[in-house]
Amino acid sequence: MTKYTMVVDLDRCQGCRACMEACKIENNTTEGVFWMYVFRLEEGEYPNTQQTYLPRPCQHCDNAPCVKVCPVGARYKREDGLVLTDFDRCIGCRYCELACPYGVNYFNWGKPEKQHYGEWDDPDLQAVTGGANPPWSNPDLARPHGDEQRMVAGGGHHKGVMEKCTFCVHLVERGELPACVVTCPVQALRFGNTDDPETPVSRFIREHGHFRLLDELGTEPRVVYVGGQPPSDEVHEIELVHAGVER
Amino acid sequence: MTTAVTQPDMTREEVDLPTLPQGIGHLTRGWGVFVAIALAVVGFGTYAFMYQQSEGEIVTGLRNVGTMGGAPWGLYVAFLVYFVGVSFAGITIAALIRLFNLQALRPLARMAELLTVVSLVLASIAILADLGQPLRGIVNLFRYARPQSPFFGTFVLVISGYLFASLVYLYLGSRRDAAIMARESTRLQGLHSFVAAGYTDTPAERDRHERATFWLALAILPMLIVAHSTLGFVFGLQIGRPGWFSALQAPAFVVLAGVSGIGLLIVLAAVVRSVCDERDTLDEYVFAWLGRFLAVLTIAYLYFVLTELLTSTYAAGGREADVTDAILTGRYAWIFWGSTILFVVSLAGLLTQLLTKRWNIGTLVAIGIAVNLAAIGKRFLIVVPSQTDGMLLPYETGSYTPTWVEYGVVLGLIALGALAIAVFMKLIPIVELPEEVEADAS
Amino acid sequence: MRRRTLTLLCLLTGLGLIVVSYFFLTAPWGSDRVGNSNPRLEYAPLLTVLGVILTFASAVVYELLPDKDKSGEP
Numbered sequence: 001m002t003k004y005t006m007v008v009d010l011d012r013c014q015g016c017r018a019c020m021e022a023c024k025i026e027n028n029t030t031e032g033v034f035w036m037y038v039f040r041l042e043e044g045e046y047p048n049t050q051q052t053y054l055p056r057p058c059q060h061c062d063n064a065p066c067v068k069v070c071p072v073g074a075r076y077k078r079e080d081g082l083v084l085t086d087f088d089r090c091i092g093c094r095y096c097e098l099a100c101p102y103g104v105n106y107f108n109w110g111k112p113e114k115q116h117y118g119e120w121d122d123p124d125l126q127a128v129t130g131g132a133n134p135p136w137s138n139p140d141l142a143r144p145h146g147d148e149q150r151m152v153a154g155g156g157h158h159k160g161v162m163e164k165c166t167f168c169v170h171l172v173e174r175g176e177l178p179a180c181v182v183t184c185p186v187q188a189l190r191f192g193n194t195d196d197p198e199t200p201v202s203r204f205i206r207e208h209g210h211f212r213l214l215d216e217l218g219t220e221p222r223v224v225y226v227g228g229q230p231p232s233d234e235v236h237e238i239e240l241v242h243a244g245v246e247r
Numbered sequence: 248m249t250t251a252v253t254q255p256d257m258t259r260e261e262v263d264l265p266t267l268p269q270g271i272g273h274l275t276r277g278w279g280v281f282v283a284i285a286l287a288v289v290g291f292g293t294y295a296f297m298y299q300q301s302e303g304e305i306v307t308g309l310r311n312v313g314t315m316g317g318a319p320w321g322l323y324v325a326f327l328v329y330f331v332g333v334s335f336a337g338i339t340i341a342a343l344i345r346l347f348n349l350q351a352l353r354p355l356a357r358m359a360e361l362l363t364v365v366s367l368v369l370a371s372i373a374i375l376a377d378l379g380q381p382l383r384g385i386v387n388l389f390r391y392a393r394p395q396s397p398f399f400g401t402f403v404l405v406i407s408g409y410l411f412a413s414l415v416y417l418y419l420g421s422r423r424d425a426a427i428m429a430r431e432s433t434r435l436q437g438l439h440s441f442v443a444a445g446y447t448d449t450p451a452e453r454d455r456h457e458r459a460t461f462w463l464a465l466a467i468l469p470m471l472i473v474a475h476s477t478l479g480f481v482f483g484l485q486i487g488r489p490g491w492f493s494a495l496q497a498p499a500f501v502v503l504a505g506v507s508g509i510g511l512l513i514v515l516a517a518v519v520r521s522v523c524d525e526r527d528t529l530d531e532y533v534f535a536w537l538g539r540f541l542a543v544l545t546i547a548y549l550y551f552v553l554t555e556l557l558t559s560t561y562a563a564g565g566r567e568a569d570v571t572d573a574i575l576t577g578r579y580a581w582i583f584w585g586s587t588i589l590f591v592v593s594l595a596g597l598l599t600q601l602l603t604k605r606w607n608i609g610t611l612v613a614i615g616i617a618v619n620l621a622a623i624g625k626r627f628l629i630v631v632p633s634q635t636d637g638m639l640l641p642y643e644t645g646s647y648t649p650t651w652v653e654y655g656v657v658l659g660l661i662a663l664g665a666l667a668i669a670v671f672m673k674l675i676p677i678v679e680l681p682e683e684v685e686a687d688a689s
Numbered sequence: 690m691r692r693r694t695l696t697l698l699c700l701l702t703g704l705g706l707i708v709v710s711y712f713f714l715t716a717p718w719g720s721d722r723v724g725n726s727n728p729r730l731e732y733a734p735l736l737t738v739l740g741v742i743l744t745f746a747s748a749v750v751y752e753l754l755p756d757k758d759k760s761g762e763p
Contacts, residue, residue: 062721063720063721064720067720067725067726068720070726073716073725073726073727073728074726075726076723076725076726077720077721077722077723077726078722078723079722079723146723147723148723
């Protein structure tokens with residue numbers, strides 16, 4: 001039985017946010033949507049400040065509150081540990097977003113063609129791109145995945161449905177690694193099967209002190225943090241992040 | 248009641264108009280103006296909703312929590328909870344009248360049931376307005392709904408069960424009066440006969456009616472508790488939302504529902520009393536009883552507010568404290584203190600009338616409106632601050648301001664409710680016709 | 690007699706539908722497998738709702754059904 005876990009090495013993370021970019025490119029997310037997000041945190045008063053970085057993908061919890069509350073079963077947990085969203089079944093009630101303590105859910109408020117970066121119907125841009133597939137739509141991802149054959153990968157970011165980090169299910173099913181893991185320049189992210197105690201990821205977790213975010217809530221996240229501390233009450237983001245969207 | 252004799256040179260209108268009680272079938276200018284305004288507001292609300300459907304909910308002030316610094320649940324959900332809360336009044340009054348044989352309150356029964364039915368319909372529409380995919384939502388809820396989700400209870404028990412049961416109760420209770428109306432050959436005779444469905448006011452039939460409605464009231468009462476509690480559970484079971492995760496949510500929902508429902512019922516009763524000239528049936532006794540009931544519920548609710556306040560200011564740390572601060576002294580303070588003052592002043596007004604045993608209907612109407620405004624404020628406070636100020640990871644504090652689309656849809660819903668009640672009042676007597684009138688259709 | 694029988698039938702069918710569909714046909718409780726996200730029978734929630742409606746419709750049946758033994762009534 002395969003059960004995937006992601007390990008984040010906070011000693012290595014330098015806050016470059018290349019993983020955020022990679023996730024965006026791989027999954028074609030629209031403006032202000034960060035399936036992978038990296039907190040840039042600071043604590044203390046200048047000159048005695050300390051900066052830390054905290055990557056926050058979806059935690060793919062074993063006891064996921066979002067799965068429990070989904071009224072139609074669009075958000076579900078797979079036996080391999082992934083928590084996915086069937087965007088064909090989702091009715092857009094946003095209950096999963098309210099239930100999640102980590103804030104990893106993104107609802108598509110507007111139409112993808114209006115919520116994407118750049119003016120896609122600009123004639124200069126059209127001349128350069130030559131009628132290529134628009135950036136929010138990725139036909140490679142718009143197929144059913146898994147034994148259950150449901151529409152869960154990046155897809156078209158349709159108006160009125162939820163989405164979040166999928167651990168790049170479309171790559172993982174091919175035996176590849178998620179985009180963020182592959183892209184990280186300092187290998188701060190690891191991903192693998194922890195059901196087998198002898199895989200590199202399992203051994204890495206065993207050999208290092210580790211914690212999980214908001215462990216006390218009982219969500220049993222499948223993302224393990226190594227080499228750092230859970231964020232304290234005193235930390236705050238270095239710069240204001242209100243990645244909002246307009247119509 | 249005798250049937251008017253038609254003279255050859257009299258038009259049907261001149262014969263029809265005076266014979267039906269409570270202004271049924273008789274459209275006054277005042278009524279016409281009211282309906283026209285209501286229709287206009289409903290039209291605007293529909294336009295706002297269609298605009299939202301075409302562009303997406305981006306036209307609202309709702310946004311994602313966390314990195315987007317917004318609130319995904321706002322005015323629509325606050326009003327959905329408010330409307331379900333208002334529906335409390337109908338069945339409570341009906342059940343109390345039936346189960347405890349409070350005959351003096353019978354004049355309230357039908358309008359209370361109507362208030363329940365109308366507010367539950369408004370709640371259903373509010374849910375649809377909030378969904379990202381409303382049409383898909385209707386199909387998929389019937390197809391896939393999971394009992395483990397608190398929404399299942401809201402959907403099945405509240406919208407389907409509670410609404411249908413109240414409709415049945417309203418219908419069965421209206422048959423007798425419809426039969427009485429149907430005796431007159433008016434334009435509405437067809438409708439009245441249809442609603443009456445062969446009702447004959449024989450002792451056997453009356454007996455059956457009493458029995459059926461007794462058991463119906465008895466069955467609806469537990470559903471009332473479950474319905475409002477389920478709505479409370481939607482919020483109260485979420486570990487990830489400081490300010491929501493609390494055992495108090497469910498009971499507090501029920502009590503605030505009572506406050507807003509009885510308050511609105513007072514307003515409706517006062518309107519009916521003057522518009523339909525029912526000063527004898529909707530007399531001081533009825534309003535005094537409502538006032539006393541409202542006083543008890545308001546005291547109970549303020550007790551809940553106090554308990555939650557003490558608990559959150561005494562012991563809570565971290566994000567719980569942030570949410571409490573935002574509500575008590577921060578951005579939402581004006582809503583909290585405004586609502587609390589409205590409750591306290593209303594309670595003072597009620598207690599004064601209670602102790603002096605002099606009830607003033609105008610004051611009661613003002614109190615009814617005040618507690619409803621306060622209830623809307625409290626519903627908003629239940630929904631929003633835990634999203635903007637209650638993030639457990641170190642995101643920045645969020646904010647939420649509704650847009651004209653949300654105000655439009657909500658006002659349109661309220662106007663729709665008012666419209667439905669106004670139309671009903673012209674078709675079926677809103678105050679039960681007195682016992683002495685025989686409805687024998689022989 | 691006919692009225693009472695039909696009312697009871699309506700009521701019990703409704704309650705039966707609710708119990709059977711809620712406990713055996715809708716999605717099972719649990720949040721760790723794909724199976725928990727699908728109902729055991731599609732449209733089972735519709736059956737639950739119909740059950741609730743039938744349960745309360747029994748009151749209408751009870752009141753509206755004409756008395757078989759009343760003379761002159763259909």
